[in-house]
Every structure is written in structure tokens, then in C-alpha cells.
Amino acid sequence: MNIIQTDCLVIGAGLAGSAYALHTARQGFQVELLSLAGSFEANSDLAQGGIIYDTTPDPQLLARDIQEASSQTANPAAIEQLVREGPAAVKELLLDELGVGFDRDTAGALDYTREGGHSARRIIHTKDATGHAILESVARQVDRTPGITRRNGFAAIDLLTLSHNSDDPRDRYEPLTCFGCYALDTATSGILAFVAKKTVLATGGLGRIYLHSTNQPGSVGHGVAMAYRVGARMVDLEYVQFHPTVFYQRGAQPFLITEALRGEGAVLVDERGQRFMEAAHPRGSLAPRDIVARTIKQHLTATGDLCVYLDLSALAPGFIRERFPGIYERCLAHGVDITRQPIPVVPAAHFSCGGVHTDLAGRTNVRHLNAVGETACTGLHGANRLASTSLLECLVGAKAAAQADAGDLRRGGFRLPAPRPWLSPAHEPDPLLIRQDLLQIQHTMWNYAGIIRSPRRLARARRILLDLREDIQAFYCDCRLTRELIELRNAVQTALLVVHAASLNPVSKGCHYVVEEE
Secondary structure, three states, X not given: OEEEXXXXXXXXXXXXXXXXXXXXXOOOOOEEXXXXXXXXXXXXXXXXXXXEOOOOOOHHHHHHHHHHHOOOOOOHHHHHHHHHHHHHHHHHHHHHHOOOOOOEOOOOOEOOEOOOOOOOOOEEOOOOOHHHHHHHHHHHHHHOOOOEEEEEOEEEEEEEEHHHHEOOHHHHHOOOEEEEEEEEEOXXXXXXXXXXXXXXXXXXXXXXXXXXXXXXXXOOOHHHHHHHHOOOOXXXXXXXXXXXXXXOOOOOOOOEOOOHHHHOOOEEEOOOOOEOOOOOOOOHHHOOHHHHHHHHHHHHHHHOOOOEEXXXXXXXXXXXXXXXXXXXXXXXXXXXXXXXXXEEEEEEEEEEOOEXXXXXXXXXXXXXXXXXXXXXXXXXXXOOOOOOOHHHHHHHHHHHHHHHHHHHHHHOOOOOOOEOOOOOOOOOOOHHHHHHHHHHHHHHHHHHOOOOEOHHHHHHHHHHHHHHHHHHHHHHHHOOOOHHHHHHHHHHHHHHHHHHHHHHOOOOEOOEOEOOOO
């Protein structure tokens, strides 16, 4: 088994992982950056709406909006960090250094938009592909920065800890301590050990444990499952945010319809053309996401309709094509001309507000193991995330974690034993069984632990998933490792953690909505 040693191991090359790698390498440390594919299979790449930047009129107004969107459950310290450090993080990296091409008005000033839950226009954007524009610029900078080795096609399997993976029997008495991971090179099917002084989980979200999701394929909570298996603390996993507006058409692949459309004046209507959000919230179609998604779900259940619609009639056709070209083209490819027709939409799993518990510097309760981005939970989002905070959280969290880690790395004192060799069976896994098991997880989560939950539904989900985990673990132990098998193993573990968290919380808040038994 090959062993690669480094200062910092980053698992995940989306915005959070890439930004951490940049900050750390610039301080003279070696970084290994692993990703299942390339940077552009990260959820960051799919972010359409924008990133918060202008808070100068009243910074505390943003803090109030974040707290209100969270149903007054968010961590005030995490909010204060984002509000205080966010604008500088955007200016320094995205505007001054990388010159990301954010949209500007005719005078050359940044164009600001507004999204649901926001009381002011403070979001900058690049048409309707902001995440791609940001990640493309950051990824280019990563590739030309000395000290960073990018390794695409590597799937992390398990974290290395002194307790589990050292041959020195004395190490089992050490506090929980991480020193890297085992990883599968999907191109060769070889197993490598990455031994690192600092390990950073930046694996993104978990939306693909649900049947309908805006997330990239493979986003099943890899970081959550790996961290849980070595004893990391989890928090707020019941708070899975469902995006209210995802394109719906029979036989079509669903895709995100940005909230910025509603920020610019689009409104939600049913198939009879009637607005229904005004009765649910004073902000109508611009209510926080949890309220909009839940109201749509309840409206569809009551009416029997298959979807609702985004009515864009208040927007000029030329403005729609200029401001939202990606959505315009994708909808047109499915026969929907959004300059003349409403967009059929339904909710879908979008963002995990919870995750691996960290402090404001990304530290978990496992020594030398950090988490950043959507994998982590500082409490910033509480029970529900405010729109356009996620990309900003990636930048702020990555910079804070890199600064803290740099201090530790300079001080030294790391224990880095040679990990035990990985032994893998030779049997080939059955791809049909893997697909079927993953579909069962996704259907179970969608039906019993989705937008609206009940104790009985959650109990049924737990029974199904516990049986399934036993079957999958036996399957996993008996077969040669593949990316799909690793994904399945992590998916069932993440799903169980979400269901367990939801079962322990009887209080409806934000994304977690529990109904009485019928």
C-alpha cells in the first residue's frame, strides 16, 4: 500500500476545500487536495443566486435576517463572524485578487439583488451561474499555486485515527486524534493512505440521500459518515433544507431554479394562476425557504396538483434572457419559454444546515480533524439557512481554519504513525444491488423524513434503514471497493443519522417540521 505524507489533507475540492488549500499553501505548507471528480462536480458549482457582499448600510440588519430565517435558533457568534469577516473575504480573494466577473450596472458599479428572507439588496452575482464563476476562478488559482497537489478521482474511504489505525498499542490511550485517511484511486482501484498533520473534511452536502435533490451526484454526506465513524460530534442534522423551486417535468432531470428570480419579482402561483404564498407569510413568495417549501408541499397535497409555477410576467423578456441565461436555455430545451410561460416547479432536498460540529475555526472534537463548508456546522444556519450565505460561509470558514491550522503546524508535535495496510476482498460488487439499495434509501428518506415528518414516519424510516445498513455492511465487507460501494455505505449511515436526529427533536423549527400522528 502506497503512503503519501503531507502537512494538510483536504477531502473535497469545492469552494471551501479549495479556499482552505489556497490559504494554507500560501503560508508554506504542503497540501493534498482530493476530489471524487474535478472541482466542477462540487455543489458550489451549482450555486446560481449569488454571494452576500454589501452590508455597509446596516451590518446588523444582515444578522437579524439570518437569525429570523433560522427561527431564532442560529449561533450568534457564528453570525457575528460571517457579518464581520465576510465582506473582506469576498473583496480580498474574489474581487481584488481573482477579479471574478460579477455583474455590474451601466456605470460599472456592482449589481445587487435580493433573495427570499433578505430585507435588503446585498447579493452580488454572475448572471445565474455565480457558483461556477467563483469556483472556476478559485480552481485556476489552486492549480497555479505551489504546494498544492490536486488528485481527481480519489474517494476517501475512512479516516485514520491513532485509536483505530496505529500498530503501537499505546496509541489507543491517546485522545481521539486523526492523521489522514485511506482513499480509493478510482482510475487504478488501488488503495492509498494519506498521512497528514491536519485533515479537513470539505465533502459538501447530503442531499442525494433523498429521491429529489438539487445536489451533485454522490453528495450523500461522505464527511458526516466518515467523521461519525471515528467519534466526531454531529449537530442539527434534522435540519435539511428543501429548495422550494426545482424544475419539474415528467421524464426530465430536475434542476435548480434560483431564488433570485423571486428576488427580481417572480411570484409563485398554482395551476389556476392563483397566488397562495401571501396567506402563509407577510413576504409572500420571498418568505424564508423552509416556509415556502412547506407551503408548496401542503398546497400540492391539498389540491392533488403535481407542481406549482413561477410566474415571471412582471419581468421584461429581455431582462430574463440577460439576467438568467442559463435557466432560460435549460427551460427552453424542455419546451418551456420562460419569457412567455411560467416555470413548473416543486421542492427538492438542497442544503444540510447541520453537520460535523466545529468551532469557528473549523475544529471538531477529534484532534487535527477539521470540517468546513456544508460538511461543517458552526450553528450559522440554525434550523434554516438564509439564501446566499453558503458561498460566503465557505470563504469565511476556510480562511479561519487555515489561519488556525497554520499556527498549529508551526508549533509541531504531531504523531504520524505508519497506518496498517488496507486489506480488500477480491469479489466484484453487483452494481444492480448497489443501485437498488441506494434507491431504497432515497425513497425512504423522501417519503418518511422529508419536508413534513411525523414520529410514526420517522420510526418506519429507522427500521428500514437499520435493516438495510446490516445488509450493506455485509456486502461492503465482502466486495472489492468501488466509488459506488463507498457512496452506498456512507449514504445509509448519513440517512440514519438524519432520521435519528429528527426522531429526537419533537419541536417544529425551520426545516424540521413535525406533524401530529393521524
